Amino acid sequence: MKLFIGYASTEGQTQKIVRHIADRLVDHGHSVELMPLGDVGPVDLSRFDAAILGASVHVGHYQKVLSEFADTYADRLNAMPTVFLSVSLAAAGHDAEDWRALDTIIIDVSDATGWKPGKVLQVAGAYTPSQYDVFRQFVMRRIIATKDPEADLDWDKEYTDWDALDADIDAWLSQTST
Numbered sequence: 096m097k098l099f100i101g102y103a104s105t106e107g108q109t110q111k112i113v114r115h116i117a118d119r120l121v122d123h124g125h126s127v128e129l130m131p132l133g134d135v136g137p138v139d140l141s142r143f144d145a146a147i148l149g150a151s152v153h154v155g156h157y158q159k160v161l162s163e164f165a166d167t168y169a170d171r172l173n174a175m176p177t178v179f180l181s182v183s184l185a186a187a188g189h190d191a192e193d194w195r196a197l198d199t200i201i202i203d204v205s206d207a208t209g210w211k212p213g214k215v216l217q218v219a220g221a222y223t224p225s226q227y228d229v230f231r232q233f234v235m236r237r238i239i240a241t242k243d244p245e246a247d248l249d250w251d252k253e254y255t256d257w258d259a260l261d262a263d264i265d266a267w268l269s270q271t272s273t
């Protein structure tokens with residue numbers, strides 16, 4: 096299959112995640128075009144068999160480029176198999192309210208753009224103080240201290256479950272290819 100992968104990543108974890116997926120797809124014999132959504136420009140999605148879009152949550156929103164892309168290409172995306180990778184720290188935990196908030200953000204994006212993702216994968220991201228400015232460090236330290244008391248607040252910590260991600264992508268691909 097030929098897959099388009101577009102992503103938005105503020106601190107780099109979504110980029111790491113989509114690169115991992117792209118490598119895996121290529122290893123399995125698929126062809127992949129991987130691009131940051133901010134740099135895509137006009138793209139002919141009819142050249143692809145399926146699309147994966149990824150973006151991360153910051154203060155309850157995805158990056159604007161995700162909405163802009165989904166809005167522009169909603170009709171085409173709705174006509175092909177798609178996955179939305181929603182990367183967040185809420186997905187690392189089991190807080191029901193946090194998970195409801197994730198559902199709401201996706202519904203809002205879908206309502207606003209018209210894109211109905213064929214599959215949504217909630218992917219746990221990372222705590223990356225090495226990438227934060229002083230204000231973000233202050234805010235995120237407080238959140239992580241509450242959500243993950245075992246974390247060393249001075250060091251980056253990855254919550255992404257790579258095995259679960261691989262299994263989810265493989266399952267989607269096997270459904271999509273049949």
Ligand SMILES: Cc1cc2nc3c(=O)[nH]c(=O)nc-3n(C[C@H](O)[C@H](O)[C@H](O)COP(=O)(O)O)c2cc1C
Pocket residue numbers: 103104105106107108109110150151152153154155156182183184185186219220221222223227231234235
């Ligand atoms: C300023 C800031 C705000 C964030 N807001 C949220 C949020 O509202 N909900 C959430 O689940 N995660 C939130 N996160 C966590 C990010 O989604 C997480 O760190 C993710 O891995 C970032 O992906 P990226 O590196 O691709 O941008 C926030 C992170 C930062 C730095």
